[in-house]
Amino acid sequence: MEGSLNKIFNPQSIAIIGASEVPGKAAERRIRSLIEGGYDGKIFLVNPKRERLFNRKVYPSILDIADQVDLVMIIIPSRFIPQVVADSVKMGAKGIVIITAGLGETGEEGKKMEEEILSIAEQGGARVIGPNCSGMFSASARMNILGVPPIDEGPFSIIAQSGNIIDSLTHYGQLRKVGFSKIISAGNAIGVKFHEYIDYLNQDENTKVILIYMEGIKEGGKLVQVARAVSKNKPIVALKVGRSQAGARAAASHTGSLAGDDTIVDATFRQAGIIRVSNVDEMFDVAMCFANLPLPKGKKVAIISEGGGDNSVAADNAEKYGLEVPIIPEPTQEKIRPYLLKGMPASNPVDYGGTAEENPDMINQVVSVLMEEELVDSIYITGFFGGFKEIIAPRVGELEEKTSQELVRLVKEYQKPIVVHTSFANEPIRSLEILEENGIFVTPSSDRGTRCLNYLSDFSIKRDKLKRASLVKTDGIDSNRVKELINKVKQAKRCNLLETEARELLELYGITLPKAFLAKTRDETTKVAKEIGLPVALKIVSPDIIHKSDVGGVMLNLKEDKEVRDAFDNIIKNAEKVASPSKILGALVSPMAPKGQECIIGMVRNPQFGPVVMFGLGGIFVEVLKDVSFRVTPLTDLDIDEMIQEIKGYPLLTGMRGEEPKDINTLKDIIIRISKMVIDNPEIKEVDLNPIIVHEKGASIVDARILIE
């Protein structure tokens, strides 16, 4: 599969269908950028109404080309596209880039045409890029069919669903003198999907950072799997819009993608190690850092400045974004003090108190001590660096330049990143240029600087965790019995499993539930209750009743025989109001769960991501605070650890207010088995174990609801 993309990014020949030489037209701009970009493969222009364009021969049809055609770019009205695609595959095209807009994003008719096009192309062995896209750039092929000014070669690759985001990024690239390896305008992405591009870019040696702009997500489950693997190797920075309703509205009108539930997008990106940003400029900042700086080992940053104000702001921002600003051990402080004005703090933040303004070499002296310190993972310089020559005297400029060179050397030697925040960042100052040319990130904003450094640390830590993580497994499932059970429900044309069936299914997957028995009569109920031990709960069992509590089908905490018998009569009577008597199977008698912490484990099948497992604490935590976590299956041990730990109520599980810690391992085991169950059985649409009461040892699943489709 990657092979096929490789041909698309490195074609030996390109045919442009709908060639034009009218200035400013989509085709004209792209042919021009292709020629001016220095593409050295063969270019075939196709247009039945022209004989020569760009001083080249023009073919009436792609079928008239007497040569191999690797890549076809189509810019013609949509109704002609299916025929052209059919012709293209006849010519052996491996890739078809459709610039034309107005297909799937406009409605049902367009979607049908997309399906037709895709089917013709795939049967012919060609991959489709777009439609509704703005083209591609491949540095390795010197191929620019984006219709934009020449793009330099460099470490960034982009996959984007918006032309103007690509334009912004390439524009920033020009300003900051950074280039690109591959750029893909994915458009409606009906053929090649994001995860395939990502997989390809992972193997592209020239790509150091993968930048993604997404509006909608397709095959999100695969995206997570691929990204999770890629994140062990190189960073993926994503700008996914549609967090807000208005954002989703703007995106929907744009590429016709379904915007996914943003909470799940957030969770899955975190799961896959994708760095999610919220702006193009933030994306560019982070990309610059990833491309040029060594990764810090952890979150501990040393902050240094000639001013206490900047130090305070930097420290606050650093901790706001998740970095740590540890107190530096005394022996290292002692080594730093000689370089500071007498009495200034060396504890971190380190405050020169002005010595560096006249003699910037002090900065190097302090930085080299900090580089040696094991407790320091990264260094943040804040204040006026680069501007000392303006503040103090022009002669200091030269010293600042020397300092920059030394800082560059120290980063290389110690492999710890340095970020420099300075009020002079936006000015053309040589000492700052030296830093930037050598990959040290320079920013006018302490906010942006600390945020970037935190992204580097987060990625570094996550990468190591992902390397150690492994998929969870469960064996010994009797899949025949599972199939039988589900088929039985299907044959009854039901979409909800009875609680008895749900319990059976869970047990087949090795999940232990409290003992419970179906009682069909009053007398049976008390007999069973005695066996289980009082107090008990009764719940109606009927295929007609899904929401049992709402119809008076649940009675709790029944302590005496008489109470149990009356309860049975009661819930049967209530059930008869909403269900036909033949569909009332009886009452499930179960013990009252001992005390513990209420939890929920659930699963929904998300249209973008497939089976998504949810975890949370029960009651107000879910209903008021939405304090739940999500992960896309299949799960790793890391996923399960993280999804349990990231809820705000987590301290309630580890033991607080003098309570014993709860049995988190049992919760993990249930999550593992639920994920196995929903992967094995695509018919299962929803699972809701709510509540589960987790105890100091074990957990009681009090209610289980499973829906199929």
Add this chain to the structure above:
Amino acid sequence: MEGSLNKIFNPQSIAIIGASEVPGKAAERRIRSLIEGGYDGKIFLVNPKRERLFNRKVYPSILDIADQVDLVMIIIPSRFIPQVVADSVKMGAKGIVIITAGLGETGEEGKKMEEEILSIAEQGGARVIGPNCSGMFSASARMNILGVPPIDEGPFSIIAQSGNIIDSLTHYGQLRKVGFSKIISAGNAIGVKFHEYIDYLNQDENTKVILIYMEGIKEGGKLVQVARAVSKNKPIVALKVGRSQAGARAAASHTGSLAGDDTIVDATFRQAGIIRVSNVDEMFDVAMCFANLPLPKGKKVAIISEGGGDNSVAADNAEKYGLEVPIIPEPTQEKIRPYLLKGMPASNPVDYGGTAEENPDMINQVVSVLMEEELVDSIYITGFFGGFKEIIAPRVGELEEKTSQELVRLVKEYQKPIVVHTSFANEPIRSLEILEENGIFVTPSSDRGTRCLNYLSDFSIKRDKLKRASLVKTDGIDSNRVKELINKVKQAKRCNLLETEARELLELYGITLPKAFLAKTRDETTKVAKEIGLPVALKIVSPDIIHKSDVGGVMLNLKEDKEVRDAFDNIIKNAEKVASPSKILGALVSPMAPKGQECIIGMVRNPQFGPVVMFGLGGIFVEVLKDVSFRVTPLTDLDIDEMIQEIKGYPLLTGMRGEEPKDINTLKDIIIRISKMVIDNPEIKEVDLNPIIVHEKGASIVDARILIE
């Protein structure tokens, strides 16, 4: 009081104690900036070791000056300062600016000297600025004693506790061609406090925006009161550091201020309408917007662009920061559509689909329709404006400039703000300069643009609310009985009120509590219990026991006579283990509160802010989620509304999960009375009504703890 500050900012003469002409010295830089800045009052240089400096006469002592001295700036070693201050007041100085560092911020000895200096100055009728400050700037007096390059006159005023933050802001001012009215380096702020400066700047007609950089807060209660009044008139933008431990550490080492609890700082700033930012560059952005743009009426923004990608990003960011991106009513959409490429959405975000790139006048057409629309409070233009001439053709440049002029006109006519985000913001482009010169905010970051627009909206809304808000009042308190009660506790040398006393005090303030009686014997207990009605709770009453539950001094839900009697014996027995029998006064018998929502109302006396009232829901909301709100007293009706509504658990009070809404008015009334009580009685150190069970009607204060000092 303002009069005295006015003299300080507009002195007719200045004496500099410790004058020097050595280049780069603190005194030299300040004398130079004073002379070069064009100050036209009299300048007296004082230094016993020099006869002439700066080609001027030098006085051996301030006492040798045969003229009025309004302002004295001191830059000499600290041990000489008290004498110089004494001499200065003799000369009739109204203000004394102490640049010298190394006083209060270095320890106890320095603090003592500060006290001495302050006392001499104040007795002599002079106000002290600093010490450990970098000086002042006053445009009205053409006075620059900051020792920095000339500063232009303009709409910003700064009060800051860090010299390098002032340097950053004035540097940004230079780059963005904006000036200042007053700049105050407050240093350790032993004399004039922040709230006094703010009050003065409020009356300074040339100040449009007040910018504050704070490390520590002194007299926070007054700060809130003053700022709350000023925010009805002009915006205060504050960068308060010390959010993080490291930030507080850096600040503490810097100006020796106590960093306040940041949660309370956040709450009080919100209460006072202060806009809290976290960076110098963010502060500058916001200040530019406040100085130049009309305030939006509300939060509803219309977003327009030539690209769907930028629109999506802007919409997401807008909602992230709290703006609303409403769907525009159909009649207005209809008016917009003619200007868009066919089929592009006009609903909001509005997408030109490229028409504007060649013909930017389309932007004006759409903007003028949006300005007319009542639903739109502000307009956000995103994309590539200013760069169309580069993307399309140079001829478009002129059209863009015309568009800019028209946008400026539209802002003036309709008094709705426009913010422009463009990838070309950092480049020297005429059309963007036209916007900036006329006050439209131009930014390269959608993040910064939407954040600023939200600050404008927040301030606008808050300003209107503050104008309508009024202080809450309670009458009819029998203050003699209150004093008696508190004196009784003081005379007994106790710092904790017995629960019976706490109940009495609350009742004196008109707070209704559930009936409860002190029972001294077993028999009395059952008698009282019968009167109250079973079930009841018993709580030990003893001056030796504060944490009653911890020692087995509380028994709940006692349903029968025998239970009540046994409970009495039990808690007395338990009490005897920790208290002497003579100090055990009996058991408080109270009814079990009916069901409802658990809440807390409390008060702590904060060292910076004085009495701070707290509200929250009980249990895990406080213990796990820290979901509580704070306000500094005295409270307004607005404060109380906001502090109840801003907790995350608020929906639990308005009725959810099918429950009836709770009696919020009773909670408000308790808060009003508690705030009155703690203002009246400075001895009260802590109040903790926890839990209060709030019902559909009324509330039961189940436990009340009051500490005095």
